[in-house]
Amino acid sequence: MTETCSAATKLWVSAFLIIIVISILTAFAYTSSNDALKDSVRQGMKSTAAVMATQINASDLAGIRPGDETSPQYTAVVRHLRTMRSLDDNIINAYILKVNPDQTATFLVDDLMIDDPAGSARIGEVSTSPDKREIFSALSAPAASKEPYTTKYGSFISAYAPIDDATDDSTGNTYAVLAIDMSANDYNTATSKGGLILITGILSMLIALGTLFIYGMKGKNGN
Amino acid sequence: MKKTSTIALITIILLILFWGTIIPAAAEDTQDVPFIPVTQPETGLPTIEPTEIPTQLPTEVPTEMPTVQPPTTEPTEMPTVTPPTEEPTITIWTTMPPIGGGKGYIDTYCNVDGASVSFDGRYECMITQGVCTVSVSPTGFIQTITVSKAGYTTWSGQLPRMPADKEHVAVYATLNPVPTQTTVPPVLKGAIYAQSSPAGAAIYMNGALQGYSPITIPNLPPGTYSMKASLSGYTPDTQLVDVYTGQTATYYPNLQQSPPPPRSTGTVSVTSTPYAALVYADGNYQGKAPLTVTLYPGTHNFRVSLPGYNDYTTSVYVTANTNQKLNAVLNTAVFGTVSISSMPGATVWMDSNNKGAIPSSGTLTLSSITSGNHVIKITASGYNDWINTVYIQPNAVTPVSATLIPSGGQPAPVSSTGGINIVSTPSGAEILIDNLFRGYTPSTLDGIKAGQHQVLLKYTGYIDYSTTATVNAGQTTPLAVGMQAAPAPTPESAPSLALVVGGIVVILGISAASRRRS
Numbered sequence: 001m002t003e004t005c006s007a008a009t010k011l012w013v014s015a016f017l018i019i020i021v022i023s024i025l026t027a028f029a030y031t032s033s034n035d036a037l038k039d040s041v042r043q044g045m046k047s048t049a050a051v052m053a054t055q056i057n058a059s060d061l062a063g064i065r066p067g068d069e070t071s072p073q074y075t076a077v078v079r080h081l082r083t084m085r086s087l088d089d090n091i092i093n094a095y096i097l098k099v100n101p102d103q104t105a106t107f108l109v110d111d112l113m114i115d116d117p118a119g120s121a122r123i124g125e126v127s128t129s130p131d132k133r134e135i136f137s138a139l140s141a142p143a144a145s146k147e148p149y150t151t152k153y154g155s156f157i158s159a160y161a162p163i164d165d166a167t168d169d170s171t172g173n174t175y176a177v178l179a180i181d182m183s184a185n186d187y188n189t190a191t192s193k194g195g196l197i198l199i200t201g202i203l204s205m206l207i208a209l210g211t212l213f214i215y216g217m218k219g220k221n222g223n
Numbered sequence: 224m225k226k227t228s229t230i231a232l233i234t235i236i237l238l239i240l241f242w243g244t245i246i247p248a249a250a251e252d253t254q255d256v257p258f259i260p261v262t263q264p265e266t267g268l269p270t271i272e273p274t275e276i277p278t279q280l281p282t283e284v285p286t287e288m289p290t291v292q293p294p295t296t297e298p299t300e301m302p303t304v305t306p307p308t309e310e311p312t313i314t315i316w317t318t319m320p321p322i323g324g325g326k327g328y329i330d331t332y333c334n335v336d337g338a339s340v341s342f343d344g345r346y347e348c349m350i351t352q353g354v355c356t357v358s359v360s361p362t363g364f365i366q367t368i369t370v371s372k373a374g375y376t377t378w379s380g381q382l383p384r385m386p387a388d389k390e391h392v393a394v395y396a397t398l399n400p401v402p403t404q405t406t407v408p409p410v411l412k413g414a415i416y417a418q419s420s421p422a423g424a425a426i427y428m429n430g431a432l433q434g435y436s437p438i439t440i441p442n443l444p445p446g447t448y449s450m451k452a453s454l455s456g457y458t459p460d461t462q463l464v465d466v467y468t469g470q471t472a473t474y475y476p477n478l479q480q481s482p483p484p485p486r487s488t489g490t491v492s493v494t495s496t497p498y499a500a501l502v503y504a505d506g507n508y509q510g511k512a513p514l515t516v517t518l519y520p521g522t523h524n525f526r527v528s529l530p531g532y533n534d535y536t537t538s539v540y541v542t543a544n545t546n547q548k549l550n551a552v553l554n555t556a557v558f559g560t561v562s563i564s565s566m567p568g569a570t571v572w573m574d575s576n577n578k579g580a581i582p583s584s585g586t587l588t589l590s591s592i593t594s595g596n597h598v599i600k601i602t603a604s605g606y607n608d609w610i611n612t613v614y615i616q617p618n619a620v621t622p623v624s625a626t627l628i629p630s631g632g633q634p635a636p637v638s639s640t641g642g643i644n645i646v647s648t649p650s651g652a653e654i655l656i657d658n659l660f661r662g663y664t665p666s667t668l669d670g671i672k673a674g675q676h677q678v679l680l681k682y683t684g685y686i687d688y689s690t691t692a693t694v695n696a697g698q699t700t701p702l703a704v705g706m707q708a709a710p711a712p713t714p715e716s717a718p719s720l721a722l723v724v725g726g727i728v729v730i731l732g733i734s735a736a737s738r739r740r741s
Contacts, residue, residue: 018728
């Protein structure tokens with residue numbers, strides 16, 4: 001009797017350990033996978049923003065002032081931005097920010113100004129994005145949002161890249177920051193691919209538990 | 224007698240009590256009432272007359288003017304001048320009550336002219352030429368003398384004693400200037416010290432070049448600054464640095480050596496004699512001489528050809544970042560004859576030019592062919608193409624026997640050739656067309672059979688680019704490719720890890736169960 005109880009106890013303990021171990025590993029794998037996907041998406045956005053930023057000539061931006069939304073100079077930059085943005089369906093906004101000394105960022109060019117003036121940021125409008133540190137960092141190197149955020153324009157995750165102040169003979173100084181937005185929904189969809197991991201973990205757990213109990217029952221019957 | 228003595232004793236006691244009460248009371252009044260009005264010209268007689276008696280048009284000028292002087296600093300209490308009602312009444316107040324007899328003087332000496340002298344908080348006079356004399360009643364009571372002036376420390380001391388009649392009591396007061404406080408402005412700025420290894424990196428702050436490391440950027444308001452360090456041959460470093468008031472923040476960029484730069488190139492400037500010969504590098508047409516061809520370092524085969532002249536071929540070792548000259552002097556062609564034997568009716572192509580069909584005799588003879596290598600292709604419906612490079616000997620007949628092999632299926636259409644012009648970002652990618660290496664981008668590849676071809680571009684660190692390009696006969700198909708950088712390796716597949724661990728647990732479970740059974 002004592003031996004039978006001991007075997008059952010061992011069986012339950014083993015099952016408990018299996019559940020614990022596989023659950024932890026599955027959760028770890030799920031989290032790691034999602035993090036890797038997020039990093040990959042953000043890295044891709046940063047690369048795209050960086051390449052787009054190289055195509056913007058700071059001299060085209062120098063004369064833009066508030067109220068110039070219909071000026072030929074402004075619309076030319078808007079079209080340029082729109083063309084680049086249209087190359088990737090995942091990018092839904094492309095715009096240029098001017099970073100002020102007090103670390104606030106104001107819109108300089110919004111690529112939707114021609115197509116949707118009411119839904120676009122005007123020149124000089126202060127950005128309400130919580131990505132202040134990222135925008136500030138983009139004065140030096142490409143940066144991306146850590147997590148999706150929401151403003152009056154929608155929910156996005158963004159990437160930012162410096163626009164050099166001179167296309168030729170660059171000194172490396174930054175004139176403005178180019179930003180691109182990806183829909184937060186698209187981002188979440190793209191980075192939530194861990195379902196297979198969860199299924200695999202659950203299956204592994206079931207197989208392990210099943211095997212354990214089958215052998216446990218055989219052992220009991222043998223006795 | 225006893226009764227008289229008693230009365231005398233009582234009288235004496237009453238007198239003592241009387242004087243003992245009156246004098247202290249007068250002294251207390253002196254303290255409480257700042258100024259006792261002088262109602263008559265001072266005669267030198269002591270008086271304990273009522274304290275305020277207006278004088279009707281004094282006929283005599285007082286021998287002693289009121290000691291109240293216009294203070295330079297606001298006195299705590301101004302002398303009260305009662306405005307005349309019906310007839311002018313002048314009330315002059317003096318500082319001390321004429322208590323008791325006589326008049327003493329308090330001489331207050333001070334090192335600062337213009338200082339105000341106060342007795343027990345009452346303004347008395349101003350120091351002039353180092354002294355201020357105030358007459359007081361010897362029976363009065365003054366406890367504290369204060370001397371003050373703006374910008375100086377206030378002196379305050381006890382009066383040693385009241386002066387007797389016609390006596391001067393000196394008080395010496397020394398005023399010291401208030402020490403000028405060296406107001407140290409509050410430090411509102413900070414600084415950033417940037418030092419890189421190796422030194423000399425360009426330091427940018429908020430996207431603006433500040434200088435080269437090591438460098439201190441002073442006078443920065445507290446806040447966060449976006450710093451970047453850039454040095455040729457190293458990957459730039461960026462950090463956000465917080466600056467605090469009165470502190471020097473440090474910025475030590477982590478500069479890592481950059482990966483090897485893209486392959487460098489060299490150039491070969493080709494000229495020809497005669498002029499405008501066609502230039503081929505590694506089999507690829509480059510243009511007409513003179514021209515400059517850009518190539519990667521290494522050995523490259525050049526061929527310069529011109530109709531009527533023998534081809535000029537040579538190998539050139541291209542060195543990075545150098546320019547070499549190549550002058551191809553073409554000799555007048557030496558001709559030869561080629562005799563091609565093949566299936567009658569088959570079409571003969573030489574160097575992509577149609578030379579006719581094999582006659583019924585089975586042999587096609589082509590004469591006046593420039594000596595050298597020529598690509599001969601023979602095609603026939605239902606047969607596989609025969610292609611070979613044939614060297615045609617000068618002044619001789621070169622026999623060529625081409626046996627066509629039936630294709631076994633539908634006869635392949637006879638196709639002509641076109642070209643593909645491929646450029647890529649970055650340049651230098653390997654070009655493989657139908658899995659055959661054809662050179663590096665940018666390049667124009669000619670002689671490609673018309674139709675669809677699989678084009679594959681490979682470049683280290685980038686994702687292979689594969690596409691299907693359609694080549695039209697006699698045309699050059701442009702192909703511009705932007706290659707994407709290969710993503711960083713993703714973590715090891717989690718499912719496999721979970722399965723492995725799960726399997727291990729299962730095995731352990733089985734082992735434990737087996738052991739228990741045994």
